[in-house]
Amino acid sequence: MKIFLLLLPAMSIIVLLFFGGLLIGLMRSFNYMPVIGLTDPDFSAYVAVFTDREFYLSFMLTFHIAFTSTVISSILAIGAALLLRRSFAGRAIVNFLFQLNLTVPHLVGAIGMLYLFSQSGSFARLAAEWGMITKPSDFPALVFDPYAIGIILQYVWKEIPFIGVIILANMQSIGEDYESVARSLGASKWQTFRYVLLPLIFPGVLSASVMVFAFTFGAYEIPAILGANFPAALPVLAYRKYTDVDLAARPEAMAMAIVIAILSAVMIYFYVRYSRRRVRG
């Protein structure tokens, strides 16, 4: 009973808002909404979504963005955490910037990346100054590009500190005793890391990277600022459909939202299973 009362407020919010929203979206995606006179559910919205070539291109692009960003940021975050747990000159500054970066909203980061990496951005200007390029089009296309490099750079920038802070906290609570033991038993630095430290910090890395994956798979404003016009990331596509003045596109947007939810959950399931096996095996 006590547990029930403790959980009640949080569960009500999650169930009503989150699952409620999901349910309404689901009903709407089947064109079923008795309140506004839609009583004959059908699959037309899903048919429309799954027969649209852009949907598949968008899905592949979004998956590529989320997967690549998550893997790169996780690996670099582990490296950064290893660096930051030792003391060295300037560690305090890096530590502070690390946390500072956590507070900077993605939207600001995306705009900053645009100014840095566009073909006439800061790096292109430096390249021109040093005589490496003569005109903007000589500079590689890193934003609005088909490989979403700008988007991935933004996520990597923003997520290294997020994952890193969590790993650092884990490392500190674990301490260095296990590693000292391993080293004294003759394990190399790499072996100590691979077989002692990594499995210990792994749960933290995994849950942080799951959050990163889900976020990068579902974020709207970053691909909207840095992404190519076609194909657009799935959330951008869903939002475009939702704000289409043709009301018929709304169930399609809902269907796409449901597909995003399912895909995101399924991919995370496999991601967790696979990476657990890799690290423990």
Add this chain to the structure above:
Amino acid sequence: MHQEPVLTRSFRVLTGIVLITWLILPLIPLAIWSFAKGWFFPDILPKTWSLRAWEYAFSDTSGVIDSLWLTIGISLAATVLSILVGVPAGRALGMYKFRGKEAVELMILAPTIVPGIAVVLGIHSVFISMGLNNTVFGVILVHLIPTLPYMVLVMAGIFANYDPAFEAQARSLGASAFKTFWYVTLPAIMPGIIVGGLFAFLVSWSQYILTLLIGGGRVVTLPLLLFNFATSGRNDITGAIGMIYILPGIIILILTAKHLSGRSGAVGGFGQI
């Protein structure tokens, strides 16, 4: 600790420098743009400097300052609500074993796994019929979806290492339930509340699409203003609003930074999934 070889140490320092540069890099052009008037390729620095963007940002017309307070208000409200609701839930999940616990955990974590855009479209149509769309309260409510899981996660981590024996002692010495909570429980879980609250605040602070849809353009938070100017090519004003937008987060970080690192274990709650 044995002495590190010079090579290793200089490698460390070098990587540290690269990391520092990388972390602040995207903010630099933003800051320069806010003082620039016309800054074209291939100029490394603007030829003309100007305070125009800042004047506009601080003018009544732009609404930036009103929007700053509104955004702070919304994020604080979402944070406080997350704390009020998340602390009990974290206690239940961190301290007790019960049937269906895994299902409850999964449900609470679901919003961190399922992207917001997938739920907000459905919520939007419900809120319209409830009259909650275009209201500040509606926006605060919808911000709870992404903020609450962070709060519960952190608190579950804290309560997992929490010893309820102290509470029992206080009660047996005659302290009221409220006094026990205030003098015993609260100080013990404070680091978690601070870290969870910080995350909740930051998550709410950076919401764009949830606010845009539920607020219907009427609840104008800073990211909405920023997006308007960023997509209209006014890089100077974008730069100024961007600088204003990141300031509160930095202030809050300075106030709470010591809890983020250190051995409080609050952040460690994220290892719970």
Add this chain to the structure above:
Amino acid sequence: MKHALKMALLASTFAWAPIGASADTADGGALIGKPWEEITELAKGGEVNWFLWGGSDNINQYVTEFIGGILKDQYDITLNRVGLSDTVEAVNIVLGEKESGVNDAGSVDMIWINGENFRTMKQGGLAFCGYTETLPNNALVNWDNPAIANDFGVPVEGCEVPWSKAQFAFAYDTARTENPPRSIGELLEWVKANPGEFTYPAPPDFNGSVFVRHVFYHAAGGVDSLLGDFDQAKFDEVSAKTWAILNDLEPYLWREGQTYPASIAAMDQLYANSEVNLTFNYEPAGVGINIDNGTFPPTTQGYGLTDGTIGNTNYTIIPFNSPNKAAAMVLQNVLLSGEAQLQKALPDVWGTKPAIEMDRTSADVQAAFDAIVVHPNVVPAAELAKNALPELQAAWISAIEKGWLENVGQ
């Protein structure tokens, strides 16, 4: 800090109330034909939420300070300017409200609008109609002009009020380009001779779409055969030619046409930084404003095409479910006034062309209007008007946009 606390408190405690509930004038029918004094009396003390594109500081300033000032001082009405990234967002809000049965407590009181968005509003029954005669300043509007009485071919029929006129124009940098192409035919040659220096925003971007229509007119050999109702056979014939031209052009575009800028603002940035060497806009006065605010190099020069450019009128509309219709009508009346239209025409304010007949305004306003010196880098409206092309009907436009996405964009 005190202010902060106050706002935070406000945000959390009064959050239940929809922002700004005021004197309810949702019943538009009751307002039609009422004496103007009664309408201003009803509107007094209320507010009006005007949704319009918010990405231009000078337009924002004109609306909030000049128009908002008049409303406050003379009518005691509070103007809330709601900035949008895209007008369709506002149309979508009204649409969603209608679907959910919100028929008299909508959140949008007025939208800056034209073209397809207007068609959606009118055909979807989302507009408040039939009231324009009630506005005193309606007398300044020349409804006999078909370019005013029809919004992209859709008869206005009292469902919106004109605000400004605009005509498409190109712009180039005299420091970079000596002889810019001066017709669509020349442009197509020029792009091939100067690979990578041209692009256009992907439709349905408003300006990208109108550029494609210029090519469409060119492919049809003139606009005359396209006027009137949508003609599928004609469309098939001309569009096939248009897509062939545009696909043929693609390898010579910016980034070999593999991607297109998503918006005109993105393309303006490309132009400003020499990534491309031409830009264009439906609002020719933007060149002057953009030079003054540092978005464009000062050597930018606007110009028209010898084979003509498309002109249109933009309007303001009141949604059917606006609860503040009286205040919105007062706002529209203020916008139509000679003083407001004059202010808007000043080159350092906005420089856009009035939608009213200036010779119907007071002598003072006329004199001031005649004395306006156009920004030297902006192509004068009168010069552009010599070669003006009409807009097609909205059905043509959606077909062209859809066709472009399927045949060129993907």
